Amino acid sequence: MVGGRRFRPGGGFGRQLDEYETTVDVPPSTEPPAPSYGGLVDSAVYVRGHRFASPSGLAETYRCLQEQDGAMAWIGLYRPDIDQITSLAREFRLHDLAVEDAINAHQRPKLERYGHTLFVVLRAARYDDLREEVEFSELHLFIGPGFVVTVRHGEAPDLAAVRRRMETEAQMLARGSEAILYAILDQVVDGYAPVVAGLENDIDEIETQVFGGDPNASRRIYGLSREVIQFQRAARPLLSVLDALAVGAGSDDEELRRYLRDVTDHLTQVVERVDGFRHLLQNILTVNATLVSQQQNEEMRSLTAASYSQNEELKKVSSWAAILFAPTLIGTVYGMNFVHMPELNWRFGYLFALLLMLLVCGTLYVIFKRRGWL
Secondary structure, three states: OEOOEOOOOOOHHHHHHOOOOOOOOOOOOOOOOOOOOOEEEEEEEEEOOEEEEOOOOHHHHHHHHHHOOOEEEEEEEEOOOHHHHHHHHHHHOOOHHHHHHHHHOOOOOEEEEEOOEEEEEEEEEEEEOOOOEEEEEEEEEEEEOOEEEEEEOOOOOOHHHHHHHHHHOHHHHOOOHHHHHHHHHHHHHHHHHHHHHHHHHHHHHHHHHHHOOOOOHHHHHHHHHHHHHHHHHHHHHHHHHHHHHHHHHOOOOHHHHHHHHHHHHHHHHHHHHHHHHHHHHHHHHHHHHHHHHHHHHHHHHHHHHHHHHHHHHHHHHHHHHHHHHHHHHHHHHHOOOOOOOOOOOOOOHHHHHHHHHHHHHHHHHHHHHHOOOO
């Protein structure tokens, strides 16, 4: 407890689950927006939880730390260049492996200790309402005695909000660099709440598409499944980071550990819901495949029925064509130009030809009728 109330530096997910016990008025941001070209976003030196100086560069920050006893620096970087990372590594004696990871990015969430310095990798997420997509970004933190260095490789999370809230809680900020680490962790977890809500809304829309027979449903299910898997890869490993901090990888401050367990509870809920999303999408994909198969079977039955009907009509046409062809065949025989032709001068030849035509046509009609062609 800080100042008689629970400290919640983030706000998003925590406010949805537990209301603030006390509302804190936060002044406007002192941290400028991240430059598009990358570099130093904000640098501040704190003494006993209060901002002592706002250096304009890294060299000035180092000088302030050396001149002021008990000072702590919080340096925020956005896609820094190699020279800036090298300067920080030299000043704070950062490990080469951690520096290499911070430069290259594309790391999974993890926690590593190098002497008295902690290196933490976090993956923040942000839901884009316009495109209905989840955007992921990477955040690296160097936590050591008297300094915190944050290296962002994306727009999220909003560290300016974390800095503003921490500066209004001087007692919490005075606890040191570990308090800033926990505040940033809480902000990252809070940022997962809108993503969970957005994914849930997308799944509801997909269910409507599937049962509405939308042919594009399969493509959207596949795309959403990939986002859920990426979200799992961002959130689930963070549980191990929080567990490691809870057992003493970070601070011996019991109050901070209690606060950390609260963040862990919120993250656990997020992970459980995302796991449920993945199973639900698998079931939706199965249902969609079944519905598509049923639709294809219905179409095949319709085509088969149409083909059968066409065959029946073709049988009738062929039968009548055969019946009408018989008289034509007999008539052509008598139309042949021969001098000597059987029965040509016979008195009953014409009658015989007519009877022969009727007999052949009647026979064919009976045969086709029995076979169901007519």
